[in-house]
Amino acid sequence: QVQLVESGGGLVQAEGSLRLSCAASGRAFSTYTAAWFRQTPGKEREFVACISWSGGMTNYADSVKGRFTISRVDAENTVYLQMTSLTPEDTAVYYCAAARTYYGDYEHAYDLWGQGTQVTVSP
Numbered sequence: 001q002v003q004l005v006e007s008g009g010g011l012v013q014a015e016g017s018l019r020l021s022c023a024a025s026g027r028a029f030s031t032y033t034a035a036w037f038r039q040t041p042g043k044e045r046e047f048v049a050c051i052s053w054s055g056g057m058t059n060y061a062d063s064v065k066g067r068f069t070i071s072r073v074d075a076e077n078t079v080y081l082q083m084t085s086l087t088p089e090d091t092a093v094y095y096c097a098a099a100r101t102y103y104g105d106y107e108h109a110y111d112l113w114g115q116g117t118q119v120t121v122s123p
Contacts, residue, residue, distance in 0.1 A: 002026035009117030020081040022096030030074040033103045038092035047105035086121045
């Protein structure tokens with residue numbers, strides 16, 4: 001069973017950068033699609049980005065396109081989310097997710113989730 005643990009969140013000023021990491025246990029992780037979602041209090045969890053099992057395909061929410069980059073290093077069993085030009089609207093708990101047979105932005109198709117990491121962007 002693959003388990004996911006996020007890290008790298010914190011407090012950053014607007015226009016700053018952060019890199020989130022999602023470390024996976026289990027050798028099968030390289031065969032999973034991986035994704036990042038985020039959630040703010042009182043709102044639905046929203047899709048941020050996903051990357052295919054091969055790393056050959058990526059997809060981004062319009063709100064982060066051109067600012068965030070998702071990548072994976074299967075030798076490290078880790079998925080990254082590089083975030084640049086951050087704004088206060090990016091403040092949220094960021095979750096890593098993985099899906100065995102799905103690629104896309106539908107939250108409920110992802111069956112593995114991390115515990116989340118808080119990202120706070122100050123004005």
